[in-house]
Every structure is written in C-alpha cells, then in structure tokens.
Amino acid sequence: MPRTVAFREALNEAMAEEMEKDDRIFLMGEEVGHYDGAYKVSKGLLKKFGEKRVIDTPIAEGGFVGVGIGAAMVGLRPIIELMTWNFSFVAADQLINNAAKIRQMSGGQFTLPVVFRGPGGSAHMLAAQHSQSTEALWAHIPGLKVVMPANPKDAKGLLKSAIRDDNPIIFIEGEVLYADQGEIPDGEYTIPLGVAEVKRPGTDLTIIGWSKMVKIALATAEALAAEGIEAEVVDPRTIRPLDEELLVQSVSKTKRCLILEEGWPFNGVGAEIAYRIGRRCFDDLDAPVERLTGADMPMPYNHHLEQQCIPDVPRAVAAAKKLLYLE
Amino acid sequence: MSAIESEASESHQAARNTDKTTLARYYHQMLAIRRMEEALAKAYALRKFGGFLHLYIGQEAVAVGALAALKPDDYVIATYREHAHAYAKGMGAKEIIAELFGKATGCSKGLGGSMHLFDASKNFLGGYGIVGGHIPLAAGTAFASKYRGDGRVTLCFFGDGSVPQGAFHEGVALAALWRLPVVFICENNLYSMGTPLYRSLSVADVSQKALGYGIARDRFDGDDVIRVRDRIAEAVRRARNESLPTLVEIITYRFRGHSMSDAGLYRTKEEVEEWKKRDPIAYGRELLVRAKMDEKEIVAIEQKVTEEIEEAVKFADESPELAFERLSEFTYKE
Numbered sequence: 001m002p003r004t005v006a007f008r009e010a011l012n013e014a015m016a017e018e019m020e021k022d023d024r025i026f027l028m029g030e031e032v033g034h035y036d037g038a039y040k041v042s043k044g045l046l047k048k049f050g051e052k053r054v055i056d057t058p059i060a061e062g063g064f065v066g067v068g069i070g071a072a073m074v075g076l077r078p079i080i081e082l083m084t085w086n087f088s089f090v091a092a093d094q095l096i097n098n099a100a101k102i103r104q105m106s107g108g109q110f111t112l113p114v115v116f117r118g119p120g121g122s123a124h125m126l127a128a129q130h131s132q133s134t135e136a137l138w139a140h141i142p143g144l145k146v147v148m149p150a151n152p153k154d155a156k157g158l159l160k161s162a163i164r165d166d167n168p169i170i171f172i173e174g175e176v177l178y179a180d181q182g183e184i185p186d187g188e189y190t191i192p193l194g195v196a197e198v199k200r201p202g203t204d205l206t207i208i209g210w211s212k213m214v215k216i217a218l219a220t221a222e223a224l225a226a227e228g229i230e231a232e233v234v235d236p237r238t239i240r241p242l243d244e245e246l247l248v249q250s251v252s253k254t255k256r257c258l259i260l261e262e263g264w265p266f267n268g269v270g271a272e273i274a275y276r277i278g279r280r281c282f283d284d285l286d287a288p289v290e291r292l293t294g295a296d297m298p299m300p301y302n303h304h305l306e307q308q309c310i311p312d313v314p315r316a317v318a319a320a321k322k323l324l325y326l327e
Numbered sequence: 328m329s330a331i332e333s334e335a336s337e338s339h340q341a342a343r344n345t346d347k348t349t350l351a352r353y354y355h356q357m358l359a360i361r362r363m364e365e366a367l368a369k370a371y372a373l374r375k376f377g378g379f380l381h382l383y384i385g386q387e388a389v390a391v392g393a394l395a396a397l398k399p400d401d402y403v404i405a406t407y408r409e410h411a412h413a414y415a416k417g418m419g420a421k422e423i424i425a426e427l428f429g430k431a432t433g434c435s436k437g438l439g440g441s442m443h444l445f446d447a448s449k450n451f452l453g454g455y456g457i458v459g460g461h462i463p464l465a466a467g468t469a470f471a472s473k474y475r476g477d478g479r480v481t482l483c484f485f486g487d488g489s490v491p492q493g494a495f496h497e498g499v500a501l502a503a504l505w506r507l508p509v510v511f512i513c514e515n516n517l518y519s520m521g522t523p524l525y526r527s528l529s530v531a532d533v534s535q536k537a538l539g540y541g542i543a544r545d546r547f548d549g550d551d552v553i554r555v556r557d558r559i560a561e562a563v564r565r566a567r568n569e570s571l572p573t574l575v576e577i578i579t580y581r582f583r584g585h586s587m588s589d590a591g592l593y594r595t596k597e598e599v600e601e602w603k604k605r606d607p608i609a610y611g612r613e614l615l616v617r618a619k620m621d622e623k624e625i626v627a628i629e630q631k632v633t634e635e636i637e638e639a640v641k642f643a644d645e646s647p648e649l650a651f652e653r654l655s656e657f658t659y660k661e
Binding site (some may be wrong): 063093145 | 402433434435436438439445453457460464466469470472475494497498571656
C-alpha cells in the first residue's frame with residue numbers, strides 16, 4: 001500500500017533507513033541535530049542515532065565540507081547537509097578541487113562516497129544571495145553527480161541511491177518542495193541515478209523540466225490539454241549523468257521540445273540539453289528547441305519582480321504554443 | 328634565551344640516546360630525498376617532464392623526523408611540496424619519480440604529477456595544489472579515526488603561506504572544537520612563494536594561532552631530525568592518547584626557489600648561504616660520526632642512495648604511459 005508523505009519526510013526516511021543499515025554513514029551540517037534541521041529534513045535523527053552520527057557544525061562550510069571529503073577518503077560515507085546551496089560557494093574549492101578530483105588525481109586509489117545535500121532554487125522574497133539555482137555550476141564539473149528530485153517518491157529513492165553511490169553527489173532539494181505531499185511505495189525501494197522518467201505521456205511536444213520545474217511543466221501540460229494539446233513531460237531527475245536516451249526518445253516522437261529551467265540561461269543545463277536534442281533529433285524536429293529559463297539577472301527581492309524572473313505556467317504555455325506555431 | 332636556542336642541549340642528549348641503526352635510517356631517507364630531488368631538477372632541466380616542480384631541498388629533516396614519530400597506519404596529508412613526505416611515508420623513489428615523469432607506473436598512474444602523489448597502501452593521502460585546501464581534509468580523516476576509534480593519528484603538513492587562508496582556520500577550528508587526533512605542522516620556510524613572512528602575516532609566530540583555538544602548540548627549528556622526531560612525537564602522543572590536536576610550527580628554509588621558475592630575487596645569496604650552513608643532511612651525517620659509525624659504513628649508505636636513485640630514474644625512463652582510452656575510468660567509480 002503506498003503511503004502519502006511530505007517531500008522532507010521522504011528524505012528523512014531515506015537517511016534513517018540507510019543509517020540504520022550502515023554505521024559508516026553519518027549526517028553533518030548546520031542545525032541538523034539539536035535544532036532538528038533548519039528545514040526539518042533531519043527531524044528526529046539525533047534522537048534516533050545520537051550525537052556521534054548526527055553532528056551539528058559551526059557555520060564553516062569550507063571546513064565541514066572538507067571534513068566530509070576527508071572522512072570519505074578513508075572509508076566513511078558522510079551525508080553533509082548544506083543549509084542551502086547558496087552557502088556552497090564558500091566551500092566551492094573543496095567541492096571542485098577536492099571532491100571532484102581526488103579520485104582521478106590519485107590514479108583511482110581513493111573513492112569518495114559522500115553526499116552533499118540541501119535546498120536549492122528560489123523560495124519567496126529571499127533576494128539575490130538566497131535565491132539561485134546552482135545545478136549548472138555543479139553539473140559542469142566532471143567527477144560530481146548532480147541529482148534533483150521533483151516529488152517525495154523520487155526524493156526518497158534517489159537519496160538512497162545517492163547514499164549508496166561511491167562518488168561525490170550534489171543532491172539539490174527544491175526549497176519550495178519540502179512541504180509537498182506525494183505517494184511513496186511502502187517498504188524498501190531505490191531509484192537509480194541517471195534514469196529519467198516520463199511524468200506525463202503526450203504526443204504533441206515534450207516539456208523537459210526538473211525539480212520544481214516539473215510542477216510547472218505538469219501544470220502547463222494540463223493547461224494545454226484543455227486546448228486539445230497533449231504535452232509529454234520528461235524529468236531527467238539526475239542532471240549528471242544525464243539520461244539522454246529517454247529525452248531523445250521522447251522528442252523523436254513529439255518532434256518538439258520545450259525546456260523549463262529555473263536557473264540562468266547562459267551555459268545553463270537547458271543549453272546542454274538543447275544541444276544534445278538538436279544534434280540527436282536534427283531530422284525529427286519540427287521547430288527549434290525552445291528554452292524558458294530564469295531571468296538573466298540576480299534575483300530581485302520585490303515579490304512581483306521576483307515572480308517574473310521565474311518560469312511560470314502562462315509563459316510556459318506561450319512558449320509551447322510558439323513551438324507549435326499556434327501564435 | 329629563546330625557546331629555540333634552549334633546545335640544543337636536550338636535542339644532543341636525544342641523539343645520543345638514538346641507536347646507530349636508527350640514525351643511519353634517517354640519514355638514508357634524508358639523503359635519498361635530496362638526491363631524488365636533485366635528479367628531478369636535472370630531468371626537469373632536460374625537459375623530461377614539465378609542469379610545476381617545487382623542491383624541498385633544505386627542509387628534509389622536517390619530513391623525515393616528523394614521520395619517524397608515526398606508525399604505518401597513521402595518515403599523512405601534505406601540500407604540493409610533498410616528495411619528501413611521500414618518500415618518508417614509505418613510498419619508493421621509483422613510484423615517485425615515475426609519477427613526475429607522467430608514467431603509468433607512477434604512484435598516481437601519471438595522472439597527478441609532482442603535486443599530487445598518493446599511496447593508499449601507505450596511508451599517504453596526497454599532495455594538494457591549492458594552498459591550505461587540504462587542511463579541512465585532515466580534520467576529516469582525523470574525524471574518521473575518532474568516529475571509528477581506530478587510534479590513528481593524522482599529520483597535516485602545510486607552509487606558512489597557508490596560514491592566512493580561510494581553509495587553515497576552518498580546519499583547525501573544527502579539529503579543536505571536536506578534539507580530533509591530528510597534528511597540524513606548519514613548515515615555516517619564511518617565504519610564501521616570493522613574499523617574506525613580514526609582508527604576509529601580522530604576527531610572525533604562527534604557533535600563536537593555536538591560542539585562539541584553545542589547542543596545544545609548539546615551535547622549534549627544523550634542522551635537526553632528532554629534535555623534529557621527538558617534538559612531533561609529543562604532539563602525536565597527545566593526539567593518540569588524549570584525542571587532542573596540536574599546532575606545530577617548524578622553522579626551516581628551502582635552499583632552492585619556490586618552483587623551478589623562481590629566480591630568487593626576493594632574498595640575498597648571503598642569506599641562502601647562511602642557511603646552507605645549517606644543512607640538515609650535513610647534521611644527520613655528523614650524528615652518525617658522533618655515534619662512531621665507521622666512515623666506510625657512511626659512504627656505503629651514500630653509495631646505496633646513489634644507486635637507488637639511479638635505478639629509480641631508469642625505471643621511470645623505461646616505464647610506459649597510460650593509454651588515453653583508460654582515462655575515463657578514473658573520473659567516476661562505476
């Protein structure tokens with residue numbers, strides 16, 4: 001019997017189940033223990049696993065991200081929570097120069113089974129420094145895997161796979177998704193990294209989106225369906241490695257592709273996907289691949305301005321119609 | 328009298344208490360490191376390899392003395408000036424030189440080079456190219472030791488140039504907060520690249536940084552391998568038995584430039600010559616003479632070192648390179 005849980009509870013279950021099985025796994029980050037998590041993702045884990053395995057840190061991302069990497073080098077399997085991915089930049093040297101490269105620089109002698117996780121993307125009126133999508137930055141770097149679940153089921157299954165993976169994982173949780181409810185299977189399950197999913201089948205165009213953009217994509221598909229247009233929504237779920245095959249398969253069928261991305265357009269994940277679709281589906285496409293992205297500027301604080309900087313349903317519908325030459 | 332001067336007599340006593348075989352081992356290691364790096368400098372000049380080459384010549388007693396205080400299970404992590412630490416941790420000159428030559432037989436299969444020597448089997452956790460960036464990793468390996476209760480100690484080497492870096496402070500702060508079994512060793516060679524200490528640090532005594540973090544500290548000269556061993560042994564004991572970190576500052580001097588492209592215009596020839604009078608290897612030899620080792624035996628060690636390095640260079644020369652087709656398997660673990 002499937003159960004309905006919140007996105008944050010699904011993540012919590014994934015960590016608790018894996019920690020139960022493997023005592024090499026520990027959770028470390030700001031406020032993860034005694035405060036029960038800044039976003040309550042780690043709620044109850046301190047009580048369950050104790051201070052040895054649920055470790056509160058000072059505000060020193062460069063330090064404790066490095067601690068996670070060092071501990072992983074010698075055989076532990078850390079989960080390092082970043083209170084938000086906005087704070088990851090002070091740990092960028094650790095993530096880019098150490099986490100992503102130690103395996104290769106050491107000729108494969110050291111592997112890094114470590115998950116860096118926390119909320120990403122914009123929320124509401126948090127202004128420029130607290131509202132940004134970082135997946136394009138991390139996905140740029142060979143040696144890192146980037147995972148971005150869109151619903152509770154994916155969140156739990158992907159986080160369990162991430163924890164079991166032997167590579168450094170960037171696991172980005174949509175900040176506005178934490179309270180979302182969704183069905184998850186009862187009992188043990190995992191979802192493999194690098195496998196996309198068709199979230200809604202359709203025939204007239206493909207809408208590609210991940211994390212909270214899946215919600216916009218599905219709502220856009222509903223709006224289009226009211227006008228007799230059937231959109232297929234595909235969620236890559238893992239940005240790196242990217243399940244190019246499923247994206248190509250979908251676009252080869254629908255012949256039109258719209259990519260929704262919350263982040264900035266320049267060198268965005270959507271730019272990479274558009275290139276791959278363009279190359280692989282060149283003969284099938286009935287229109288150039290379209291992107292709807294976050295505005296190419298730092299996020300403004302003002303609510304109305306902010307909302308105009310994030311892809312929404314009306315603009316996604318308009319972009320879809322443009323693809324179908326309906327406007 | 329400074330703390331450093333007061334150590335002279337105690338150190339001579341310690342040397343007298345060290346048996347001849349042990350002194351010979353230290354001398355062998357220091358000399359092999361020196362000869363290995365001289366061979367590397369020569370090969371570099373002959374363009375046998377490229378990239379950066381940061382020589383340790385002049386500082387040998389620090390790596391050899393400090394690592395003599397460890398058990399094989401203990402972890403060592405270092406900077407890009409780490410050939411000596413790798414050798415002293417038990418890695419062979421063959422694997423080190425082959426790595427610099429970019430060969431598949433190198434300790435990192437030719438993928439890391441001079442700055443990124445690694446050997447998991449010897450618990451040598453690497454050389455790192457970003458100044459200070461490895462210091463939080465040392466806190467991480469020490470965290471793992473405490474987490475598992477495996478009794479291991481982590482030795483983390485860095486230069487005075489790392490001290491202004493945030494990563495140094497974050498790594499030390501966490502090790503202090505969590506009482507981690509790690510020894511932070513600042514090899515203060517008085518210059519961060521070409522910038523003298525007084526232009527990069529407001530307080531010349533690096534060990535004082537320990538005061539702010541509430542951890543033990545030590546500070547001494549690095550030209551005597553026995554002194555280095557015994558003082559580091561104190562810090563290692565504190566880490567192993569009490570799970571407490573120590574910040575140790577060792578004053579030393581590199582006789583060569585920061586890297587091979589360094590013309591050395593920021594310091595005088597006289598200063599360099601003055602420091603060369605305190606060559607740790609000459610002192611290591613003196614210890615053997617004082618311990619009444621036969622001159623023939625000492626020459627035999629030196630001969631053995633020469634052969635060891637010649638053989639290693641030959642091995643590196645004749646080794647194959649990794650095929651490009653194999654490269655991708657090192658990016659991700661399948």
